[in-house]
Amino acid sequence: MNYPRRVAIIGAGNVGNKLARLLLRADFIITGVSSRRLDSARNLANKIHAPIFTTRPEELIQESDILFLTTPDSQIESVSRQLAQCAPLQKERYVCHTSGLYTSDLLSAIKNRGAICFSFHPLMSIIQSESEEKDQPFFVALEGDETGIKCGKYIAKQIGATHFTIPSETKALYHAGAVIAANYLVTLFSTAVQVHEAAGIPAEKSERILMPLVLQTVQNIREKGVRDGLTGPIKRGDAETIRAHLLSFEEKMPELIDFYKILGKQTLPLVPDFQSMLQTLFT
Ligand SMILES: NC(=O)c1ccc[n+]([C@@H]2O[C@H](COP(=O)([O-])OP(=O)(O)OC[C@H]3O[C@@H](n4cnc5c(N)ncnc54)[C@H](OP(=O)(O)O)[C@@H]3O)[C@@H](O)[C@H]2O)c1
Numbered sequence: 001m002n003y004p005r006r007v008a009i010i011g012a013g014n015v016g017n018k019l020a021r022l023l024l025r026a027d028f029i030i031t032g033v034s035s036r037r038l039d040s041a042r043n044l045a046n047k048i049h050a051p052i053f054t055t056r057p058e059e060l061i062q063e064s065d066i067l068f069l070t071t072p073d074s075q076i077e078s079v080s081r082q083l084a085q086c087a088p089l090q091k092e093r094y095v096c097h098t099s100g101l102y103t104s105d106l107l108s109a110i111k112n113r114g115a116i117c118f119s120f121h122p123l124m125s126i127i128q129s130e131s132e133e134k135d136q137p138f139f140v141a142l143e144g145d146e147t148g149i150k151c152g153k154y155i156a157k158q159i160g161a162t163h164f165t166i167p168s169e170t171k172a173l174y175h176a177g178a179v180i181a182a183n184y185l186v187t188l189f190s191t192a193v194q195v196h197e198a199a200g201i202p203a204e205k206s207e208r209i210l211m212p213l214v215l216q217t218v219q220n221i222r223e224k225g226v227r228d229g230l231t232g233p234i235k236r237g238d239a240e241t242i243r244a245h246l247l248s249f250e251e252k253m254p255e256l257i258d259f260y261k262i263l264g265k266q267t268l269p270l271v272p273d274f275q276s277m278l279q280t281l282f283t
Pocket residue numbers: 010011012013014015016034035036037038040041070071072073075079098099100101121122123124125126127
């Protein structure tokens with residue numbers, strides 16, 4: 001099936017900007033941009049040469065076949081209601097949002113007016129950057145109406161992403177996994193830097209010296225999988241080293257003892273040979 005290619009972007013933030021650029025590069029026609037602030041809509045519209053910029057998303061319905069709601073999660077439902085206040089849709093319209101947590105149920109108001117709805121979650125960590133964008137492979141999680149998912153698959157393919165579907169019931173858990181992998185990686189890094197600071201290493205230097213270690217670890221996971229990608233004292237069953245770490249935390253950073261133990265406990269299933277021997281250290 002040939003899907004229509006006229007797309008509107010509602011919400012000119014990080015994801016709106018990124019998707020607009022990807023869609024444009026894949027020869028979609030960006031009909032217009034709507035955002036809460038006219039300046040934001042104008043900026044993005046200028047960058048991608050979209051003819052309409054507005055603060056009223058309903059102005060984009062007639063010109064577009066696919067509407068991407070890239071507002072914050074808290075605004076999706078109200079934008080959907082705003083769109084639904086328009087006249088009944090004359091022809092097929094696809095409406096999707098990009099939230100990782102919420103399902104396409106947030107779009108029920110516009111769905112009740114005849115739109116085909118789905119959620120389209122780019123599994124990426126997106127921040128706006130002025131530097132040249134490199135093409136990184138990425139995945140898109142799809143959920144929603146069967147016909148909507150088909151359209152989502154088509155769009156994902158066109159913009160160079162690999163798609164998969166996620167059941168509505170488990171979408172929150174799926175998103176929690178993504179948050180652990182991406183956001184808590186930042187938390188881990190920032191905590192490691194704090195520990196280094198307590199050891200007298202300045203933050204800026206710590207960030208610099210830890211970076212190759214982190215990148216190497218990610219590479220190891222990629223090449224060998226999580227079990228074989230693990231190195232360090234838990235992997236070696238080295239109880240003495242773990243005791244020494246815990247002792248240093250007691251002396252200098254007692255607030256991190258629970259944090260260290262929880263992560264240690266969570267690592268034990270990866271080392272079945274030492275699991276029972278190390279268990280008591282982390283309780
Ligand atoms: N960032 C990520 O890594 C990422 C990845 C995957 C999915 N997501 C999801 O994508 C969505 C957008 O995230 P984001 O990071 O792009 O957020 P964001 O940078 O905060 O952008 C959202 C934009 O929506 C506009 N906006 C706010 N309220 C609005 C309203 N009522 N009507 C129209 N526009 C409105 C705001 O623009 P102005 O106020 O400037 O007009 C804001 O810049 C969220 O659902 C998020 O969960 C984010």
